[in-house]
Amino acid sequence: MDPDPRLPTVELGTLGLDRGADLLLARALMRRGAGERMRVQGHDRELRVHLPAWCRAKGHRIVEIVADDRGVTAIVEVGARVHARAHEAVRAGLPDPSAAAAIADVADPRWGVAARGALVEAGVTPIPFALAHKDEVWADEAPSLYAQAAAAQWDPATAIPWDASIEHDDAIEDAIVQVMTYLVENETTALLVPARFLAQIHPHFREVLQVLAIQCADEARHIDVFTRRARLRRDVLGTSSAGGQASLATLIVEPDFAEASFLLSVLGEGTFLSLLWFLHTHAPDPITRAVVKLAAQDEARHVAFGLAHLARHIEREPALVDRLAMAVERRHDALTQTAGLNADVFDALVLVAAGGLDTAAIGRGHAAVRALVDDMDSGRRRRLQRLGFSTDRARALSELHTRNFM
C-alpha cells in the first residue's frame, strides 16, 4: 500500500542516504514548516533501516513506512526544531563594500570570523577583536588598494635581472651591502607592525585585513630581494646600529593602531619612498635599480592606505590630529639620547651617490644626500598637510621625525 500519494514527494531513486540522498531529503524537508508531512520514496537497499535512523537523529518523525520488493515509501513529519538555527540568526553586513549599510559602524564580536554578508547563527562564541570600530580602521580606498596590490605582486625570481653584471669597485659594492642591510631591518619592522594589528582587526573589515596582509607579504618579498642583492658579492652583511634599532623598536611596541600607522606608513614609509627613489637614481647596477624600484612601487600603496584610513578617522574624530602629533613628539623624546641614523648608512648613501672615492665625486654624493634629506622633509610635510596639519605644524613635526628615516 502506498501511504498517501497526494502528499508532496521527495524521490530518492536508488541513491542511498549514505551516498548523498540525505542532502536531497534535508533540502526537501527544510522547505516545509514544522509538523508538515512529506512522502519519501526510494529504492536503495538499506533505506528501510537508514531512513528511520536518519529521521531520529535529525528530529523528524516517521509517521508511516512501507517497505517491499519495490522499495520504500514513507511519510515523514518535519521536526519542530528543524528551523531552529534560523532563529535569531543575523546578517553580518553585506559583501559589497560600496553598498549602503554594508559595513557596520561597530562590528559585532558575535559575528566572529564569519564572512561579511553571511547569515550568522545565534550562539557563536564572541571573539573580542580589539579594533572593531569602522572609524578606527576603515578606508573607502581599501578595496581598490587591495585589488591594485594583488595585481602588482611580482616574483623575486623573475622580476629582477639577477644575472646582470656588477662592474663597480669594491667600495661601492660595500656601500650597497650596507644600504641593503639597513633596508632589511627597516622592512622587517614594516612587516611586524601591520602583522601585530592584523589579528586585532575585526574580520568584518575584510578589505583592511587584505590590504595589511598583502602589505606584510610585500615586506617579506622586500626582505628577500634586499638580502639576495646584498649577498651577490659578499658572504656577510653590513652593520646594524643601536641607534637605528632603538628607533625601530618604538614602532614595534606602539600599541595604538592609528598612531602606529601614522608613524610607520605616513612618516616612515613615506620617507622611505624618497630613499628608494634616490637609490634608484644612483644605483650602480641594474639589479639594485630593479629591487628598489619594485619596493618603492609597493611602499607607495602602503603610504596611500595609511593616509586614506587616517584621513577618514581624523574627519570623524578631529582630536586625533593632536594625538598623532603627540605620538611624534613622544617618539622624538624617547630617541633624543640615541644616535639616530647609523653613520655607516649615511656614509654608504654618500658613496652610492658619489659612485667613486675621489673628492669631487664624494662632494657630489654628499650634496645628493643632503638633497635627499630635504626631499624627505618636504614629502613628510606634504603628507602631514594632507591629513589636515597646518603648514607650521607640519614643518615642526617633520623636523621631529626620527633621523633613522623610518
Place this chain on the structure above:
Amino acid sequence: MTSSTLLLGAVAYDPKVVTIWEGFRTWFAEHGLDFDVVLFTNYERQVEAHARGHYDVAWNSPLAWLQLQRIAAKTGRQAHAIAMRDTDRDLTSVVVVRADSPVKTIAELRAKTIAVGAHDSPQATLIPLEHIAAVGLQPGRDVEIRYCDALVGKHGDHIGGERDAARALVAREVEAACMIDGNHLLFAKEGVLAPGSTRILTQTGKYDHCNFSVVGDPHREPIAKFRDLLLGMSYDDPQVRALMDLEGLRAWLPGRTSGYALLERAIDAFGTIDAFVGAVVGGQ
C-alpha cells in the same frame, strides 16, 4: 552543596561530557536550580553510588538503568526513568555483512566470527547477540564472538568499539559486525565503511537508550524542578543548542520504561548483570 542542590551522576565516556554538563550547570543556575555533577569513570561505580544515595539523579545507559532498577527492587525501593533524549527512543541495531558475502540468513553465520562492541554494550553486543541467539545460534558455542572492548564500563557509549567492529569487517577478519542503525549510516559517511560495500543481514527490534534515573519519589524537590526545566529546555535557545548538539538531541522527553524489554531479555539470557546486582545488594 546544600540540601537544595540537585546532584547528578554521569559517566565521563568522552572529554565532551565535561563541556556538556558545565554548560548545562550554568543554564540551570540561570533558571534558579542549584545543580552540580559528579563524574564517574564507569557505570557500575555510578550505579553503586546511586544505590547508596550519594547523589540524586543518574544519567544512565540502558544497562545501568536495568542494574539500578533491579538493585532498587531487591532493596525495597523503586527506580524511575524521569526523562530521556528524543534520540533515545526506538533505536534498532543491525548485523552487517560485506556486500559480497555468501551469508544470506542469520543461520548461515554458524561457525563464523561476528565482531561486536564492548562486552557491556547494549546496542552493539547484548541486544544483537540476543537477536542472533533467538534463532538458535548461541554466542561462543555456535558463533565465535570478537569483542571490540573500547572502554569497558562505559556500556558502549564510546562508539570506538562499534567502529573497530566495522573495521574488522572491512579487513575480512570477521564475517559480520554489529552496530546501531544510525552508526551504519555514520560509518559510511566517515569512510570506515565504503557506501554499498556492506549489506544489512538483519535488524533487531526497537529499543530505548539512555535515561535520567532516580530512586524513590520522582516528584520530590529538587528532582521535580530539574525535570521540569529539562523538559522546558528548547533547541531554539542558542545558549543550549550547542550543548544539545553535543549530547545528540533536539528535545528532552519524559522518561519511559517500555523500551528496555529487548535488553532485559538479553541480560537474562546471558546473566550479564546478576553478579554485579548481587554484590551491590549484598553490600547494602
